[in-house]
Amino acid sequence: MTRNNIRGPTSALTEFLKDSGITATTIARRVATRPPQNQNQDDNDGQPVAGPSTAPAASTSRGSRRRRPARASGYNSDDLDDPEGEEEEEESLAKKRKLTKPAEAKQKEKAKKKKKGSDDEDYNEDDDAYTALSKSLWTNNGSSSSKPPVGSFEECAVCEKQFTVTKYTMAANPGPGYLCHTCAKASGNDPFKKSASPKKRKVPADKRTITHFVESRFPSLVSLCIDLVTTHIDDIEALGDIGTMNMEAISKALSKNRRLTPENAKLFYNASNLSLTLFDATNLPSPALESLAYLNANLTSLRLDFCGLLDNAAFKVFSTSLPALTRIELLGPFLVRSEAWQTFFKAHPILEGFLITQSPRFDVACAQSLVQHCPGLKELRLKEVGKMSDEFIEEIMELGVGLTYLDISDPTDSCSDDTLIGMLSVFGAELTYLNVSKHRLITDRFLTDGLAEYTQHLDSLLLSHLPELTDKGVADFFGEWNGRPPMRLLELARNHELGSAALEAIMKHSGKRLEELNINGWKEVGEDALRAIGRRGVELRKIDVSWCREMDDFIMKAWFEGEDVRGVRKGGCMKVKEIKLWGCNKITNRCQKKSGTSIHGVESHVVR
Known part of the structure; x- marks a missing residue:
């Protein structure tokens, strides 16, 4: 029959003896060679000379403490942890063998506990460490009886009705006895309530510092008076x-x-x-x-x-x-x-x-x-x-000539190219401001057949969120829009297909007069096209180049200082008052700054 390596718990003294080379075999050999001291006592006890430390303990009745039998003259491996002989054995072994460091530490800890005393009133030194009842079973307010098995019948300590014991059954307080589920809830304790799971520690997420460079000025007397009034x-x-x-x-x-x-x-x-x-x-x-x-x-x-x-x-x-x-x-x-x-x-x-x-x-x-x-x-x-719909636009067209400002942006459903081109054929001659943003059906044909054909005095154009516009179409429109005055305000945000060709054509056509430019979301626009803003946009006041990925500190420097052409500084946005740089990851907090200019959205990616 093969032996397995499964072992039960061992006490500190057993571990100490094992580390010192003392086992049950060596103890049995020592007893066999020792002359008998009290033969009658050995005969009366009837205990074996030596045995394994895992021998089964004597059975005890429920609710009573087990007391170990009188100590035999020989050694019993089950009684090696008995506190009565621990001290003498430890002293004798300490004299014969030098303690190892782990054993010495365990011995000091045991002596310290003995000196301090135990805080548990129910602890008894006569209890065997292997057979003593678990303290978790000492429930029911001091009663030594354990919880009755699940499925058995008990009488409630309060209402005295018979009920079936489950794993949710709770002990009466004060005891003895147990409570049915109804009485347990009435006492203020819900037996079915789940224990709250421990809260997980929140790991702080990475934070990005968004830097805004805004020049703070001393408040004027007028602003102080306004603050006082408000x-x-x-x-x-x-x-x-x-x-x-x-x-x-x-x-x-x-x-x-x-x-x-x-x-x-x-x-x-x-x-x-x-x-x-x-x-x-x-x-x-x-x-x-x-x-x-x-x-x-x-x-x-x-x-x-x-x-x-x-x-x-x-x-x-x-x-x-x-x-x-x-x-x-x-x-x-x-x-x-x-x-x-x-x-x-x-x-x-x-x-x-x-x-x-x-x-x-x-x-x-x-x-x-x-x-x-x-x-x-x-x-x-x-x-x-x-x-808003095509029918809506057709009714408005009855106004005829005379409209200079028109904003029909952000509809629920977009109007068609044909309807909007027909609208420009009526209003285009005198329009100076036009906003048709988010009419998502607008294509390049609206530019060539509508704006280029019918508008003559337009200086503010807003064409944001138009996914059908292409880079080539916008570039061709501004490149061929000769004879028309340059734009003062141009907003083409969130048109993701637009890029370098469109921006270069815009700056070539309207750069000398452009005051506000919004190309938010042009992620494919190149470095050279962005530098063209600084070369030609001398009148720019507001610029939004958010999410233009090629924006960096060197382009900002060129915008503010101009570029060196054969030893002469040319260009530069000298009148700019506000720049938005959200999502431009190559811009750092060391970028060029200019007095009187507010810079918003510098993401330095600093983790705190």
């Missing part, structure tokens, strides 16, 4: 008459924290006002907007941003109480319905500027009413109008 805006009566010169600046300051309320909005009201701008009307309910119309009856221009609480009732007051209004600009008039729009157009036949953003209820009937009652319209913005 701080004490609620004490409006104490402010008195502060004049109308800086009203717009105060309105901007209030809008940063949305502090404009029906109470302090009266600061901006005056019967002599001809123009009123509120940059954040979020907290102005419908009655407050009605008061605005009553107290500013002579307004000719009105702008309200974030006017989501403007409803039909207030807008009808605008129709009746603002007869001189010629220009209105609204951001977010969600609640105004088609009937109210049509009533407004009928009451304002002299309207020249109608600019709205985010109006889901403005439909084709509203467009028909606008064209019918406001024939002298010069500015038209219908941005983010959900019902």
Whole structure:
């Protein structure tokens, strides 16, 4: 029969004896050679001379402590851990054999524990380390009985009803006995509640520092006064008459924290006002907007941003109480319905500027009413109008010649190339501003057959988010657009197919006059084309080259200082005030800087 290598737990003394070369065999040999001291005791005990340390212990009854038998004259390997003989044996062995370092450390630790004493009141030195009951079984508030087996029947210690024991059964407190599930819940302990899993330590993610180089200037006296007024805006009566010169600046300051309320909005009201701008009307309910119309009856221009609480009732007051209004600009008039729009157009036949953003209820009937009652319209913005369609555009085309500003961007569904080209054939002659961004069906044909054919005075063009435009198509358009004035504002952001050819053609055509350029998302544009911005864009004020991957510190230096051509510095964006560089990973925080220029989005990739 083969032996396996599976062994049970051993005590510290057994390990010590093993390290010292003392085993059960050597002890048995020593006893066999020793003369008997008390033969009668050996006969009465009937214990074997020596045996394995894993011999089965004597069985004990439930709930009672097992006491070991009297010590025999010989050595019993099961009693090697008995504390009564440990000390003498250790002393004798220490004299005969030099202790190893691990054994010496264990011996010192055992002596230290013996000196300190045990904190467990239930600990008994007579207990065998191999056969003593586990402390985890000493449950039920001091009762020595273990938990009854699963599936057996017990009586509840509280309600005295019989129940089946499960692994969720809990001991009564105070004991003895166990509780049924109902009584356990009633005591405030849910036996089925899962223990909360330990929270994992969150590993901090890598952080990137986004650097903005903005020149801080000492505040002017006017800005300090504006800050003082906005701080004490609620004490409006104490402010008195502060004049109308800086009203717009105060309105901007209030809008940063949305502090404009029906109470302090009266600061901006005056019967002599001809123009009123509120940059954040979020907290102005419908009655407050009605008061605005009553107290500013002579307004000719009105702008309200974030006017989501403007409803039909207030807008009808605008129709009746603002007869001189010629220009209105609204951001977010969600609640105004088609009937109210049509009533407004009928009451304002002299309207020249109608600019709205985010109006889901403005439909084709509203467009028909606008064209019918406001024939002298010069500015038209219908941005983010959900019902925009080809039919919508065909109704607007009835306005005829005279429109100089047109914004029909961000529709839900794009209009077709043919419809937009037909629109340019009507409005193109006098248009100076055009925004058709996010009409995703626009192709290169819109440029060649529409813009190149019909526009003559265009100086602001916004063509963002048009995936069908190609690099060659845009390059050919600007390259052949001879005789047309250069652009002042050009935005072609998020057109991922555009690249170096398009940018070089743009700078060659419009670089000498261009003030704002946005090529955000042109990831394929090359280094030479980016340098062309510095060579030709001498009038640029704002530049957005975010996500142009070839932007680096050397190109920035060329923009600010120009390039050395045969010993002479030429070019350079000397008038630039703002540059956006989001996603340009080759730009570092050591890039060239210029006094008076704000640089946003330098990602230095510094991990904290």
